[in-house]
Amino acid sequence: MNESLQTILTRRSIRKYSDQPISEDHVQWMLRAGMSAPSAGNEQPWEFILITNHDKLKRVPEFHPYSKMLTGAALAILVVADPAKVKYEGEMQQLWIQDCSAATQNILLAAHSLGLGAVWLGVYPDPSRQNGMRELLNIPEDMVPFSIISIGYPIEPKQAADRYDETRIHREIW
Numbered sequence: 001m002n003e004s005l006q007t008i009l010t011r012r013s014i015r016k017y018s019d020q021p022i023s024e025d026h027v028q029w030m031l032r033a034g035m036s037a038p039s040a041g042n043e044q045p046w047e048f049i050l051i052t053n054h055d056k057l058k059r060v061p062e063f064h065p066y067s068k069m070l071t072g073a074a075l076a077i078l079v080v081a082d083p084a085k086v087k088y089e090g091e092m093q094q095l096w097i098q099d100c101s102a103a104t105q106n107i108l109l110a111a112h113s114l115g116l117g118a119v120w121l122g123v124y125p126d127p128s129r130q131n132g133m134r135e136l137l138n139i140p141e142d143m144v145p146f147s148i149i150s151i152g153y154p155i156e157p158k159q160a161a162d163r164y165d166e167t168r169i170h171r172e173i174w
């Protein structure tokens with residue numbers, strides 16, 4: 001198996017971290033990976049907020065019930081959507097959701113390949129999580145806080161999860 005497949009197949013959500021800080025170089029690679037994601041019409045409707053301040057990280061669980069791991073994280077990256085960048089109208093205007101999901105997944109994979117542990121925390125579409133992030137980080141009304149990626153050096157061992165399921169595969173027809 002090659003290294004890229006190895007990274008994809010062994011990634012797990014990591015929620016326990018050491019105190020070791022993350023280098024600027026590693027942060028750059030993760031952001032580059034995020035910005036390399038595919039997006040509809042190459043619209044790239046994303047912005048990223050880096051959060052290392054522990055007083056701020058500790059406030060997130062006040063409005064996000066499944067985010068306690070942030071209190072021990074070295075870094076969080078908030079993926080923020082800019083829906084105005086979407087080139088399409090009507091139902092297709094929602095394509096920023098897929099775009100920002102792809103960016104989030106790329107960051108998770110980059111973190112894992114750099115020896116970091118990370119977990120995706122859902123923000124959108126929950127209104128109170130979105131408002132909490134908006135107020136905490138002064139995010140403008142026309143931007144949408146989409147996901148938080150909690151990151152640090154892992155101190156919990158996690159096995160790869162083999163979720164391959166032949167019964168989910170349909171060949172040529174449902």
Ligand SMILES: Cc1cc2nc3c(=O)[nH]c(=O)nc-3n(C[C@H](O)[C@H](O)[C@H](O)COP(=O)(O)O)c2cc1C
Nearest residue numbers: 011012013014015065066067119120121122123161
């Ligand atoms: C859209 C989305 C939202 C998630 N939100 C949370 C969350 O709020 N808190 C959390 O601890 N994990 C969250 N997760 C991580 C999932 O719990 C995790 O990916 C899933 O249990 C599979 O485990 P694995 O990532 O280790 O393979 C989220 C994952 C996704 C894709």
